[in-house]
Every structure is written in structure tokens, then in C-alpha cells.
Amino acid sequence: MRPVKYLHIVLFILVMGCKDPIPTPEAALLLLPEADQRCLYVSVDSAKARVVFSWELALHTDTYTIKVVNLVTQELTSIRTEEITATLTLDRGIPYRWEVISSSELSDKETPSESRSFYLEGEQQFSYVPFPAKLVSPQMNEVVSLNNGSINLSWAGLDLDNDIDSYAVFFGTSEDDLEEIATGLVDSNHSVSIEANTSYVWQVTTRDELNNISTSPYFRFQTAP
Numbered sequence: 250m251r252p253v254k255y256l257h258i259v260l261f262i263l264v265m266g267c268k269d270p271i272p273t274p275e276a277a278l279l280l281l282p283e284a285d286q287r288c289l290y291v292s293v294d295s296a297k298a299r300v301v302f303s304w305e306l307a308l309h310t311d312t313y314t315i316k317v318v319n320l321v322t323q324e325l326t327s328i329r330t331e332e333i334t335a336t337l338t339l340d341r342g343i344p345y346r347w348e349v350i351s352s353s354e355l356s357d358k359e360t361p362s363e364s365r366s367f368y369l370e371g372e373q374q375f376s377y378v379p380f381p382a383k384l385v386s387p388q389m390n391e392v393v394s395l396n397n398g399s400i401n402l403s404w405a406g407l408d409l410d411n412d413i414d415s416y417a418v419f420f421g422t423s424e425d426d427l428e429e430i431a432t433g434l435v436d437s438n439h440s441v442s443i444e445a446n447t448s449y450v451w452q453v454t455t456r457d458e459l460n461n462i463s464t465s466p467y468f469r470f471q472t473a474p
Contacts, residue, residue: 271355273353273358274309274351274360275351276307276361276363277304277333278305278307280303281303282300284365285365289301290369296341297341298341298369299336300336301335302315302334302337303333303334304362306333309353309356310353310360312329313329313330313332313352314327314359315330315337318345319339319345320343341369341370341372342371343368343369343378344368344369344380344381345368347364348361348362348364368409377408377409377461378457379408379462380406380409381466382404382405382406382453383405383406383465384451384452384468385403386401387400387468390469392472393470395445399442400441402420402439402441402451404416404453414456415433415435417456420441420452421449421451422449422450424467444472446472446473448469449470451468451470452465453465
């Protein structure tokens with residue numbers, strides 16, 4: 250009987266080992282507000298408005314967490330929902346960035362969607378703060394090779410007024426020691442001197458013709474040995 254008992258144990262282990270893995274929640278596909286546009290809203294008063302966010306159903310997902318960042322103050326607003334739509338009351342006259350995090354009761358993994366920016370118009374607004382510059386290269390946490398001891402930083406600017414006046418670049422080895430290394434830039438790129446095997450942080454501010462200013466997130470990158 251002992252060989253039969255051991256055979257049952259082995260079969261049980263094999264069956265359990267062949268079970269399908271727990272699926273990871275899929276990323277939600279964002280619908281509204283559209284990327285880099287003025288969004289549709291319901292006015293609350295001259296200072297605030299209700300914005301409806303929507304996205305497509307994500308597979309293997311039980312709940313969604315929507316995160317909205319005020320790109321002027323960096324204040325985060327978030328709510329959790331089982332629906333594929335949510336309504337938030339936000340300050341007007343501000344650019345925002347939003348994303349949706351997919352979660353499942355069966356998995357400890359969470360999956361973020363892409364992030365999008367939009368502008369929530371103020372009352373009788375005739376001037377818009379530029380969207381924060383989108384840092385293009387080097388990408389976040391990228392490892393880059395030296396090119397004659399320098400690297401070209403590049404980014405993309407966007408302003409609904411199309412009146413961007415200039416950019417400024419901040420650069421250093423950490424967020425605490427960033428220095429303004431270039432200002433009044435018209436082109437969206439700038440070459441900087443770097444050393445091998447070193448971590449760097451960079452950031453770009455955008456100024457329009459009415460002196461409205463926006464600030465990009467920090468990006469970090471590492472140079473190869």
C-alpha cells in the first residue's frame with residue numbers, strides 16, 4: 250500500500266503544479282478626458298468644476314483606482330471604484346495628469362494605465378498655463394553611453410495657446426542639488442557634459458509669453474562605466 254500512497258502524493262503535487270497561474274490585472278484603456286486637450290466638464294462655480302473620467306473594462310480586474318495630479322501644485326486626488334467611470338470635482342484653470350490602476354482580489358499585483366494630461370478651463374479664460382514638458386531622452390532610469398563626454402537632453406512642449414516663449418533646464422546628481430544650467434532656450438533640446446558611471450537627474454520648466462510657468466517631473470538616468 251505504501252507505493253500506492255506515495256503515487257497519490259506525487260500525482261497531487263503534479264496536478265497542483267499544473268494549475269493555471271493567477272492572472273495579472275490588465276491595464277485600463279483611458280477614454281475621457283482626451284490627451285492634451287481642454288476637457289468637458291460641469292461647472293460647480295467660478296473656481297471648481299466636475300470632471301467625468303472614463304476608461305474601458307480591463308480583464309482580470311475587480312477595482313480601479315483613479316489618480317489625478319494637479320500639475321501646478323502636484324496635489325494628488327484619488328478614489329477607488331468598481332465602475333469604469335468616476336466623477337471628481339477639481340480646481341479650474343489648471344493642467345492635470347491622470348491614470349487608472351487596475352487591481353484584483355486574486356492578485357497582489359497592480360497594473361497602471363498610460364498617463365494622460367488635460368486642461369480644465371477656468372471661467373472666461375483667455376490664457377492657459379503650458380502643459381509640463383514631456384521629457385523624451387534620456388528616459389526615466391535609462392542607462393546611456395557617453396558621446397565625447399556629453400549627452401543631448403530632449404523634450405516636447407505643448408501649450409493650448411501655442412505661445413511657448415522659452416524653456417529652462419535644471420540638472421544635477423540628485424533632486425536636492427539641481428542647478429539651472431540653461432535658460433531662455435527656444436529649441437527643445439540641450440547638450441550637457443556628463444561623467445561615466447554616474448547618476449543624474451534633470452527637469453525642464455516651460456514659460457509662455459504671459460510668464461505662465463509649468464514644471465516637468467524629475468527624470469533620472471545612469472551613465473555607463
